[in-house]
Amino acid sequence: MLIEFSIGNYRSFKEQVTFSMVAANLVAKDKKLDENNVFEVDNDLKLLKSAAIYGANASGKSNLATALNFMRWFMINSSKETQSTEKIGVEQFQLSTETEAKPSFFEIVFLMNRKRYRYGFEATRDKVISEWLFYVPKSKETKLFERKLHKISVSKTYKADGIQQKTRDNALFLSVSAQFNVEIAKTILNLLTNRVALISTLNDTGYRGYTVSCLIDNKNKHEIFQLLKKLDLGFSDVKVEESEITADSLPKELPDELKSLILKNVEGKLSSVQTIHQKFDGKGSPVST
Incomplete structure (x- = not known):
């Protein structure tokens, strides 16, 4: 169950865009929010059943869907559908000298088995710069793994020690973990494969x-x-x-x-x-x- 999706350039707040299904984020802006379109996950979290994005032509609506579609594909396939010499399919924003050479940023927050997860990565055309997976087992966010270039630290809960050395620069550790039967990674990718459907008028x-x-x-x-x-x-x-x-x-x-x-x-x-x-x-x- 998707909670939030964010894209941007190298953690720059000004260039980061977030699509949120959290009802509380919208109630403050629109007091007329239809309560029939809201459901309660727990005492602290209410989500929207549906949401729509409006905007002028060339304002970036399609780019949001394209970015989510790429992130989903890369998470599922980067370990098995790409070779070590292939480029990563990210597109840096070319109209700013500040961002044209910096990594692209992707992050999703979702619910799985009634626990909240936060996964993301930063990548250039050549390699994955960073990658992370955190979850909230009870009340505090806890690290499952964190990657900074070639250094990948893994918690005991994630049960993927030894797979770090098998991860290429242009592949995601999450994708490689699933290929080597790490249960948490397999469950996440199964969720993305079977529960997240993207419908775009571009296709x-x-x-x-x-x-x-x-x-x-x-x-x-x-x-x-x-x-x-x-x-x-x-x-x-x-x-x-x-x-x-x-x-x-x-x-x-x-x-x-x-x-x-x-x-x-x-x-x-x-x-x-x-x-x-x-x-x-x-x-x-x-x-x-």
């Missing part, structure tokens, strides 16, 4: 069919359109049309094997989605759509 191919099916359903279409109207995207309606696809309707020059493949993938139907826009005359009066 929406896998969700188009589901979106179209929701728009075809009149009840879902109404609810979706009410949301789109509030976002003020500039169109007045959404029109969905379905047409039957047969072998005879496809171009005759297509090979039969390709026709069969197309018919199998579209399941005999092709859907098109159109947005309806209002047209205006020279005086600014609406004339048609």
Whole structure:
């Protein structure tokens, strides 16, 4: 269960951005916070069930999702999907001479088995500069491991002594630990693999069919359109049309094997989605759509 996610440049507060699901952080700013969107973990922690990020174009919304997606992938795969000579996929902020050569910073705070964990790392394109994992077994945060370049100190609870020497400069110790069956690391990566899902409009191919099916359903279409109207995207309606696809309707020059493949993938139907826009005359009066 994700609590907070932070990204930035080398622990610089000015360049660090944090996305938080902690309800208390928002109540102070918005007294109208919907209590139906809040659930209590314990007496000291309340989290949001859902949260949304709004902002202008090119304001960094997509970068936050991209950074979390990279962090998740690197944690799961850096020990097995990369070679010693490969570069790490971080991108330093190039428009500041102060940060362009400094490491990128990633940190997540999450709940696992009703305990609070804090994991993070700093990395350049060439190597992991630092890495850490802490948790709260009772009331005080306790170190499980901490890494500074080649030096990795490990607690007895983490049970990974001897794995330090097997960790490459461009791989995470957490990822290597899981590969060598360290139970805590395996549980964390299993949580990330099966419980953290990232859906980004930068890669929406896998969700188009589901979106179209929701728009075809009149009840879902109404609810979706009410949301789109509030976002003020500039169109007045959404029109969905379905047409039957047969072998005879496809171009005759297509090979039969390709026709069969197309018919199998579209399941005999092709859907098109159109947005309806209002047209205006020279005086600014609406004339048609």
